[in-house]
Amino acid sequence: xxxxxxxxxxxxxxxxxxxxxxxxxxxxxxxxxxxxxxxxxxxxxxxxxxxxxxxxxxxxxxxxxxxxxxxxxxxxxxxxxxxxxxxxxxxxxxxxxxxxx
Amino acid sequence: xxxxxxxxxxxxxxxxxxxxxxxxxxxxxxxxxxxxxxxxxxxxxxxxxxxxxxxxxxxxxxxxxxxxxxxxxxxxxxxxxxxxxxxxxxxxxxxxxxxxxxxxxxxxxxxxxxxxxxxxxxxxxxxxxxxxxxxxxxxxxxxxxxxxxxxxxxxxxxxxxxxxxxxxxxxxxxxxxxxxxxxxxxxxxxxxxxxxxxxxxxxxxxxxxxxxxxxxxxxxxxxxxxxxxxxxxxxxxxxx
Numbered sequence: 001x002x003x004x005x006x007x008x009x010x011x012x013x014x015x016x017x018x019x020x021x022x023x024x025x026x027x028x029x030x031x032x033x034x035x036x037x038x039x040x041x042x043x044x045x046x047x048x049x050x051x052x053x054x055x056x057x058x059x060x061x062x063x064x065x066x067x068x069x070x071x072x073x074x075x076x077x078x079x080x081x082x083x084x085x086x087x088x089x090x091x092x093x094x095x096x097x098x099x100x101x
Numbered sequence: 102x103x104x105x106x107x108x109x110x111x112x113x114x115x116x117x118x119x120x121x122x123x124x125x126x127x128x129x130x131x132x133x134x135x136x137x138x139x140x141x142x143x144x145x146x147x148x149x150x151x152x153x154x155x156x157x158x159x160x161x162x163x164x165x166x167x168x169x170x171x172x173x174x175x176x177x178x179x180x181x182x183x184x185x186x187x188x189x190x191x192x193x194x195x196x197x198x199x200x201x202x203x204x205x206x207x208x209x210x211x212x213x214x215x216x217x218x219x220x221x222x223x224x225x226x227x228x229x230x231x232x233x234x235x236x237x238x239x240x241x242x243x244x245x246x247x248x249x250x251x252x253x254x255x256x257x258x259x260x261x262x263x264x265x266x267x268x269x270x271x272x273x274x275x276x277x278x279x280x281x282x283x284x285x286x287x288x289x290x291x292x293x294x295x296x297x298x299x300x301x302x303x304x305x306x307x308x309x310x311x312x313x314x315x316x317x318x319x320x321x322x323x324x325x326x327x328x329x330x331x332x333x334x335x336x337x338x339x340x341x
Contacts, residue, residue, distance in 0.1 A: 003169075003171070005140065005144050006144070006147075008161065008165055008171065008174055009144070009147060011171050011175050011178075012148070012161055013151040013152050015179055016152055016182050017209065019183060019185045019186050020185045020186075020188075020189050020209040020210070021205070021206060021209035022189070024192060024193050024208065024209045024212075025202065025205045025206070025209070027193035027194075028193075030194060031194060034332050034333075035328050037194075037333060038327070038328035038333040039324050039325055039327075039328040040190060040191045041333045042287070042290050042324035043187055043190075043320055044191060044217070044218060044222060045280065045287050045290045045291055045294070046290050046293075046319060046323040046327075047184065047187070047188070047218075047294075047316060048214075048218055048273045048276060049294035050294040050298040050315070050316050050320060051214060051298075051316060052274065053295045053298060053299065054298065054299050054303075055270065055302075056267065056270035059269075059270055060264065060266045061259065061263035065263070066267060069267045069271065070267075070274075073270070073274045073275070074278060076275070077271075077278035077279060078278050078282060080279050081275065083119050083275045085275075086119075086272065086275035087119035087123065087269070087271035088268075090267045090268065090271030090274075091267060091268050091271070094264040095260060095263075095264035098260055098264070099260075
């Protein structure tokens with residue numbers, strides 16, 4: 001391999017850090033524009049929803065166990081349970097489901 | 102560290118535990134792949150510690166194996182990780198005027214999908230101590246998972262790795278669903294984003310777009326439409 005692994009890693013790290021750091025340091029004041037404010041308010045929910053589905057169905061060894069874990073997590077989240085409870089119970093449901101699959 | 106800051110840090114640790122478990126599972130799988138292309142345990146763990154980004158690191162393995170030019174590596178990371186830019190913009194609005202510049206540099210290190218999600222959805226202004234709590238439990242999960250994955254892919258039974266794989270998504274649901282239940286516009290945003298991401302996932306051609314870019318397209322379309330249809334009143338955006 002002609003390229004240096006550590007140089008690759010540092011190039012990756014520099015690009016990724018700049019992407020994260022520049023908006024945090026350059027946007028210093030509260031944005032007043034109502035459209036941008038509203039847009040940024042909705043960003044996390046759109047991002048999280050897009051990242052979760054359908055990817056959650058392929059996050060375990062089988063789609064069936066993942067679907068069961070998804071259902072369990074969705075119900076517990078609807079009831080307002082904590083992050084740890086919801087995530088933990090989803091894992092347990094997947095584990096138990098796969099014992100029977 | 103004052104009492105309040107210590108409590109915020111501890112709350113961050115607690116909120117970060119599901120992230121840590123989920124990261125462990127994902128980075129364990131990453132470690133196995135990294136070993137496959139010949140990375141040493143130290144190189145793989147070092148990569149995880151300085152990047153903390155799942156999709157970007159997976160993509161880098163192919164490039165390293167192919168001996169791609171450095172600029173191609175930079176460009177790939179830029180495209181896959183550009184979503185963090187959107188997240189940091191949203192996060193910048195959670196700072197108070199008093200937040201020191203040093204904290205902005207420190208918190209930037211930990212802007213991952215998961216840490217961002219927990220931080221931005223927490224009510225009130227962002228507390229740096231809480232962010233550091235999240236980082237100090239989530240990043241070790243990511244780095245150690247990578248290390249164990251490289252050293253021994255067979256250290257943990259597959260059933261455990263499989264079950265841990267859903268942890269991060271369970272956490273996302275726990276963040277999104279209660280808000281979607283309380284706020285109709287957020288419910289609309291969630292359903293619309295899920296619909297679009299399902300279309301992107303299964304449509305030939307569209308699913309060739311890198312996952313990071315798919316998320317940017319879906320987020321921008323959905324959030325812009327929601328901002329036009331349901332503008333948020335002053336002050337509300339900090340509370341929810």
